[in-house]
Amino acid sequence: MRLKQFILYWSVPSLLLAVACFQIYQVKFENKSQWKGGGFGMYSTIYPFVDEIWINDEFISTKGLPKKDSLKLKLLTYKIKVHPTQKHIQNLLEELNLNKDSVKVQIFKPEFDLDKSVFTKTLRYETTYRQP
């Protein structure tokens, strides 16, 4: 009877709670974007897809690429912007054919200085990726 009551009244909210808590954990400890992952953090930060990825001090842009390559690169960079894991970074480096032993990866996010109506950027994430 208790199990039935739990399933009826609390199972779905419990699942929501567990997913949202896990997402907040990932936000705090894995630099995941608050926008995605079921934690309801939309609008807490600027949309992550406008962040910039710089590798070895070069901005990764999809401008000028053929449509197919551009889409593939966008997808790989979007994944890093949402959740910068070693796996996602490795996938991007492979796509860019960067086979150096050590690669500096930085994500910059836009920032506003509202007192002076100025638009600038700040470092959100930085890592030095080493080939396994």
Add this chain to the structure above:
Amino acid sequence: MKRLIDNLNQISTLKLVSTCFLLFLLIYSPRLKALYVIYLVFAALVYVIVDKTYFKKTYFWLIILGLLLPRLYSNILFVGNHYFVMVYLVLLLMIVTSYKTNTDKVLAHNAKVILTLIMSFAVLQKLITPDYLKGNSIAMLAFTGNALKYVFYFNEEFGQVFQENTSTMAELPQFAYSENPRLKLQSPFKHFPQLIIWFSYFTVIAEILFITALYLKKQWLKHGFIVFFLLSVLITREETGFLSILCILMIMLVGNQKSYYRAAYVATFILCMSFIIVGKGEL
């Protein structure tokens, strides 16, 4: 009008929620470019024609869940938060149709707890993010004219300012961080930056009031505020996908006891659907 509302009130909550949810999926699927969802809705419509009690069948919702989950798994980094709520809704409908006891009470209870959790996490995430309280998030929307879009819609001068700001902001990636780029933006009026910060705080307060409203006993105050909240979000942010889901949850919460409130949420849901059909709003 009264007859229309009375007729709406005669529909069971489960049927109304199921119909709204399937309508949402039908209208939502082309924007998602998700072929399997189109198949799903087509199958659902055939089923509706053959069997009018489709919404009472657990396996019907199980199939829908089976068709929604692959997208969640493959696009977990890209799907919006309302996609998660869609999955929770289907799970709830599966449970309700499986046990078939106290359906309205179970739906209302779950809707209340789910809405409380959604808004609580929305508030929590904003409060733990210093960027939000500094106005960063709203500033991005405001300086490009994407916040309060309809308020500024008819002012050409403001439109020009937002367009110039958008072009200026697009230049940021050209500069390396070491160059310390500081791009000057234009304000459409004098206290615009202050307004952005106030609006950021106001949003958090409105979300806290939403949670409070869910537990108010005075029904007119409770639903009056929530409908006002939903319409305000629709005008300022055009979050039509998420708002549609919130409307469905509110329909669950109201049940068929308070006919005018139920009609208000159905009307807001229809408004959101209309926005999605004409290509407006975020999904």
